[in-house]
Amino acid sequence: MGITVSLGAVLAIVFVALIGGSTPGLQYVFGVFLPYVAFAVFLVGFAYRVINWGRSPVPFRIPTTAGQEYSLPWIKQAKIDNPSTLWGVLIRMALEILVFRSLFRNTKAELRSGHIVFGPAKWLWLGALAFHWSFLIIAIRHVRLFVEPIPAVVQALDTVDGMLQIGAPALYITDLLLVASVTFLFVRRVVIPRMRYISLPADYFPLLLIFAIATTGILMRYFIRVDIVGVKTILVGLSTFHPTIPEGIGAIFFVHITLVAVLMAYFPFSKLMHMGGVFLSPTRNLINNSRMKRHVNPWNYPVKVHTYEAYENEFREQMKEAGIPVERE
Amino acid sequence: MAKESTPKEMQRIDYNPPTKGWMDTPVNIKPGMYCYPAKPEKIEDVGMPNPHKWSVTDEDWHLPADWKETFLEGMRDRLQKHRSFKIFMDICVRCGACADKCHFFLGTGDPKNMPVVRAELLRSVYRGEFTKAGRILGRLAGGRKLTPEVIKELWYYFFQCTECRRCSLFCPYGIDTAEITIIGRELLNLLGLNINWIQEPVSNCYRIGNHLGLQPRTYKENIEFLLDDIETYVGIRINPTFNRKGAEILFATPSGDVFADPGIYTLMGYLMLFEHIGLDYTWSTYCSETGNFGFFTSLEMAKRLNYKIYAEAKRLGVKWILGGECGHMWRVIHQYMDTFNGPADFLEEPVSPITGTKFENAKSTKMVHITEFTADLIRHGKLKLDKSRNDHLRVTFHDSCNPSRAMGLLEEPRYVIKSVCNHFYEMPENTIREQTFCCGSGAGLNASENMELRLRGGFPRANAVRHVHEKYGVNTLACVCAIDRAALPALMNYWVPGVTVAGVTELVANALIMEGEGPRTKNLRGEDIPGREEAGNV
Numbered sequence: 001m002g003i004t005v006s007l008g009a010v011l012a013i014v015f016v017a018l019i020g021g022s023t024p025g026l027q028y029v030f031g032v033f034l035p036y037v038a039f040a041v042f043l044v045g046f047a048y049r050v051i052n053w054g055r056s057p058v059p060f061r062i063p064t065t066a067g068q069e070y071s072l073p074w075i076k077q078a079k080i081d082n083p084s085t086l087w088g089v090l091i092r093m094a095l096e097i098l099v100f101r102s103l104f105r106n107t108k109a110e111l112r113s114g115h116i117v118f119g120p121a122k123w124l125w126l127g128a129l130a131f132h133w134s135f136l137i138i139a140i141r142h143v144r145l146f147v148e149p150i151p152a153v154v155q156a157l158d159t160v161d162g163m164l165q166i167g168a169p170a171l172y173i174t175d176l177l178l179v180a181s182v183t184f185l186f187v188r189r190v191v192i193p194r195m196r197y198i199s200l201p202a203d204y205f206p207l208l209l210i211f212a213i214a215t216t217g218i219l220m221r222y223f224i225r226v227d228i229v230g231v232k233t234i235l236v237g238l239s240t241f242h243p244t245i246p247e248g249i250g251a252i253f254f255v256h257i258t259l260v261a262v263l264m265a266y267f268p269f270s271k272l273m274h275m276g277g278v279f280l281s282p283t284r285n286l287i288n289n290s291r292m293k294r295h296v297n298p299w300n301y302p303v304k305v306h307t308y309e310a311y312e313n314e315f316r317e318q319m320k321e322a323g324i325p326v327e328r329e
Numbered sequence: 330m331a332k333e334s335t336p337k338e339m340q341r342i343d344y345n346p347p348t349k350g351w352m353d354t355p356v357n358i359k360p361g362m363y364c365y366p367a368k369p370e371k372i373e374d375v376g377m378p379n380p381h382k383w384s385v386t387d388e389d390w391h392l393p394a395d396w397k398e399t400f401l402e403g404m405r406d407r408l409q410k411h412r413s414f415k416i417f418m419d420i421c422v423r424c425g426a427c428a429d430k431c432h433f434f435l436g437t438g439d440p441k442n443m444p445v446v447r448a449e450l451l452r453s454v455y456r457g458e459f460t461k462a463g464r465i466l467g468r469l470a471g472g473r474k475l476t477p478e479v480i481k482e483l484w485y486y487f488f489q490c491t492e493c494r495r496c497s498l499f500c501p502y503g504i505d506t507a508e509i510t511i512i513g514r515e516l517l518n519l520l521g522l523n524i525n526w527i528q529e530p531v532s533n534c535y536r537i538g539n540h541l542g543l544q545p546r547t548y549k550e551n552i553e554f555l556l557d558d559i560e561t562y563v564g565i566r567i568n569p570t571f572n573r574k575g576a577e578i579l580f581a582t583p584s585g586d587v588f589a590d591p592g593i594y595t596l597m598g599y600l601m602l603f604e605h606i607g608l609d610y611t612w613s614t615y616c617s618e619t620g621n622f623g624f625f626t627s628l629e630m631a632k633r634l635n636y637k638i639y640a641e642a643k644r645l646g647v648k649w650i651l652g653g654e655c656g657h658m659w660r661v662i663h664q665y666m667d668t669f670n671g672p673a674d675f676l677e678e679p680v681s682p683i684t685g686t687k688f689e690n691a692k693s694t695k696m697v698h699i700t701e702f703t704a705d706l707i708r709h710g711k712l713k714l715d716k717s718r719n720d721h722l723r724v725t726f727h728d729s730c731n732p733s734r735a736m737g738l739l740e741e742p743r744y745v746i747k748s749v750c751n752h753f754y755e756m757p758e759n760t761i762r763e764q765t766f767c768c769g770s771g772a773g774l775n776a777s778e779n780m781e782l783r784l785r786g787g788f789p790r791a792n793a794v795r796h797v798h799e800k801y802g803v804n805t806l807a808c809v810c811a812i813d814r815a816a817l818p819a820l821m822n823y824w825v826p827g828v829t830v831a832g833v834t835e836l837v838a839n840a841l842i843m844e845g846e847g848p849r850t851k852n853l854r855g856e857d858i859p860g861r862e863e864a865g866n867v
Contacts, residue, residue, distance in 0.1 A: 056412040062664050064497045064505060066763045069737030070690050072705055082737040103501040107759050109429040114340045116435060116792045118759035124426060197346040198423045198445050200471040269462055274502055277420035282413045283503035288737060291694040294667045299410055303629055305636045306535050308644055311615050315545050322546040324571050324614060
């Protein structure tokens with residue numbers, strides 16, 4: 001059901017954008033109005049979600065310790081997996097965010113003739129890494145369509161990405177990687193029974209949406225060519241707040257930009273917010289120095305306790321008989 | 330029921346879930362998989378909300394009239410108080426990395442025991458009741474409404490989680506099911522839906538001072554019985570003190586060590602170790618419990634029980650606190666105590682009176698773990714040891730969940746064991762250290778009525794023990810946790826007969842060459858040490 005609904009939604013978006021992109025009167029709506037609204041929703045929504053998380057305090061210091069604690073001087077500490085300094089945490093977080101450290105640990109448990117055996121399971125890590133990095137690089141590459149002159153960094157990235165020099169225009173490595181990895185992430189959800197069991201429409205939809213974004217982008221670049229100068233005019237117009245739509249831009253462009261707009265607008269309301277959340281996760285971004293430095297809970301409040309006095313009052317006689325010292329005879 | 334099913338039958342587990350979605354599968358509460366409800370009077374004892382009589386197998390759990398508002402209000406409140414909870418409700422991408430990391434999933438094959446689904450049980454309520462998308466789109470946005478049926482499901486599965494955090498280790502965002510279970514159980518406690526195996530110890534601990542409800546006289550007498558045993562097997566009379574003001578160190582340990590086999594042998598070990606080094610320390614009957622079952626009901630209750638440790642240290646005027654072998658006790662001490670009840674500015678930064686070592690890593694809580702303390706003693710050559718007394722033991726070490734994943738105490742106990750035993754073998758790397766498997770009975774689930782759950786939950790751990798048992802002839806499973814000591818023997822008897830469970834300090838004491846000792850032909854359990862029956866003192 002989740003797959004059908006998600007696929008239906010993505011196809012509907014494509015269909016509507018196709019109509020809009022082919023109708024001169026509607027091109028402005030799909031090429032200017034929607035992207036602006038979507039971008040605003042993305043920025044405001046993202047910021048709102050992060051601030052909203054930030055408004056809830058971190059009452060306790062609860063890092064997941066993934067290695068040896070800071071201990072006696074002759075015991076080797078796992079300084080990154082169990083950080084006792086800010087530096088350790090920064091490196092731990094960098095590894096989590098840039099190379100998915102925790103996911104790299106992944107294993108696969110199987111039952112073989114009554115024994116649980118553990119095998120390596122690096123495919124998810126690899127697929128996720130390929131997906132996120134290629135998506136990021138593609139997004140950065142797109143900067144050249146929004147600004148003039150093109151920054152040297154973007155130009156360099158473009159050159160590296162196209163270094164295979166296959167075909168003209170040159171094939172990008174990241175295009176291949178993105179399509180391959182998003183397909184992998186989708187297929188594993190469908191094929192692996194356990195994954196299918198836990199997957200919701202909210203899991204299929206972003207994958208299908210991104211797949212559609214990638215394919216329309218590739219179609220536009222290699223197969224259904226659009227007027228690239230006209231496209232750049234539109235995008236520079238958007239980024240400089242002088243929006244304009246030149247004549248003769250193919251509908252495929254409007255499909256592509258609409259899909260991206262939907263992704264941006266959908267982002268803050270979805271699980272895609274893990275992009276912001278990963279930075280704030282208290283089990284990863286805290287220093288494990290709970291016994292060295294007191295962590296203060298802003299909403300700590302006094303609680304009802306059973307005092308020693310109450311205890312002795314109840315047990316005084318037997319304590320005396322048992323030869324246990326008491327405060328009051 | 331477990332009693333009737335053999336290990337061979339029990340390890341036939343299917344990890345493939347049914348095709349029918351979990352939201353469409355009503356909870357199926359099975360005997361042997363749950364604990365009995367908390368008795369109302371035990372809830373009243375500590376003034377927790379909504380004590381009432383109910384039965385798990387009844388259709389109607391007699392929820393209070395405003396149960397729904399109470400639960401949702403409690404949830405709203407906790408979303409505002411815990412950033413962890415809010416983020417963990419929001420950012421799971423259901424990547425599945427945690428699925429086969431849970432010992433309960435691996436032992437039962439129940440798809441709702443996958444950590445991701447366990448969290449989704451509550452997350453779906455969060456989406457359905459708190460988010461706009463969920464309120465409008467319902468199922469389409471993965472949301473559902475809170476019904477009595479959902480409450481039952483939450484109860485069943487939050488009491489099938491031992492808060493061990495193994496899933497959190499593998500999560501790309503560090504989502505911690507333990508955190509979700511802790512809060513989930515808090516919410517259930519608002520409705521009076523605790524289990525008695527937790528609630529009764531909480532009540533006992535609050536008023537009497539320890540889970541088992543040992544009154545001061547009994548507590549002292551129990552320890553004195555063990556002193557008799559030490560005299561019998563070691564030939565030395567030890568005279569510890571209780572509630573003594575002016576001692577340098579307060580020693581606090583879980584009451585399981587005072588009462589139950591094999592915990593008592595660990596306690597004998599403490600007594601002998603401290604005697605051996607001439608430690609100026611005292612026991613306390615008021616603070617006679619460091620394991621904190623309150624932690625399995627609500628953070629507030631955890632704080633109320635934890636209060637006693639600092640209060641007693643202050644009253645007795647000690648310099649610092651030494652803590653015994655216990656799992657979740659150390660999580661509470663390491664990650665919560667200072668925040669709950671600190672600052673402990675009436676204590677001094679811990680320094681070993683024997684070696685002069687400063688315990689830098691405990692300078693704020695002022696509480697040191699026994700294996701940190703012992704490792705330091707051994708390192709400085711302060712213990713006279715005869716390792717060969719443990720030569721008949723082939724030892725492996727079980728990392729308890731909390732010291733490993735909520736503290737990072739990995740090397741210290743290993744160093745101690747290797748210093749007192751010649752034959753030490755590690756279990757496979759995916760089952761130890763930070764990846765260790767829970768005993769399956771933590772977080773207050775070591776009752777007898779849920780034996781099948783315990784045996785199943787303990788299967789991954791037992792499976793790794795079986796591996797080294799077959800490969801190296803391992804016959805001793807060492808650990809630094811009182812719940813482990815209480816729970817693992819049953820697990821070993823079922824899955825790996827022929828493996829004994831021992832505390833680390835017990836192994837230390839067996840190797841200790843005490844001043845003025847008699848012939849050490851027996852170990853602390855009164856068993857003959859092989860090859861020493863006639864040998865006398867070596």
